[in-house]
Amino acid sequence: MIIPTLENERVKLSPLTLDNYFQLTIIAQENDLIYYSPSDISSPEKLRNYVEVALEGVQNQTVMPFIIYDKQQQDYAGSTRFGLINWHHKTLHIGWTWIGHDYQGSGLNKHMKFLMLHYAFETLEFEKIEFRIDDRNQKSKKAVEKLGVTFEGLLRKDTVMNNGFRRSTCCYGILKEEWPFIKSTVFKEF
Template identity: 70%
Template sequence: MKAPTLENSRVKLSLLDLTNYQHLESIAQEKDLIFYSPSDISTPEKLRAYVEVAVDGYYHKTIIPFIIYDKEKAAYAGSTRFGLINWKNKVLHIGWTWIGHSFQGTKLNTNMKFLMLQYAFETLEFEKVEFRIDERNAKSRRAVEKLGAVLEGVLRNDTLMKDGYRRSTCCYGILKNEWPDIKTKLMSILN
């Protein structure tokens, strides 16, 4: 599997691996950056372990991890990925997304998600894209709802967090037949 480079005038998503993750070390240490995630990227060692898991998933064809480069700010901004890729059923998840605080609210995330959705539906020809978000994470939930994703249900107490809390996870989805209308809407608000 060859990782795509997804790019528009605002953002470039390229394969995250052990040769480039160091660009993210200072961002990964920002306070509460991934508060709602069960992952820990707070030290260079923990960030490397996080990337190693992503790279392993890439070689097993279940993950495509990306490093995010913000062209407007000419800086690396964070990471995102396709995960839990189910090639047989043509379903994948978009998530594990974190971008530095200074990149949030700048439409960078909308541009990234547009490129990822476009690739999933138009190149991979997948039938469904899912997003899984901590029930408490109102900001991320609003962001995927603005994309046009539909709340399909809540998995109660399904994920153990770093601090021992058991979170409930909101499951959102976009179907392939919904993509054309969503694409039109997103294209009108990009950049």
């Protein structure tokens, strides 16, 4: 599976690999960056393991991980991915997104999501894109809701976190037939 590079004037999403992940070492150690995730990237070794797990998903054709480069700040900002890719049903999740505190609220996320949604719907011709967010993560829920997604429900206590806490997960989705309206309204400046 070939992972594309997705790019516009603000951001470049390149395949995340063992050759470039080290660019994220400093950002990955920022406090509470992935507090609401069951993953751990808090040390260089744990970050490498995170990338290795993602690359196993690439081998299984269920994951496309990206490293995020912010062209405005001219620096690497974090990581995101397509995951749980189901080629038969034409569905995938956008998630595993973490960007450094200096990049949050800057508009970077909206540019990234546009590129990813555009690629998934218009190049891959997928039928549905999903987002899964920890119910406690108000900031991420608000960010994804700004994208015009539909709240589809709550999976109660479905994910075990590193500290043993069982989180509940909010499920959001966009259908292929909803994409043209979202593209022309939410992303009209793109």
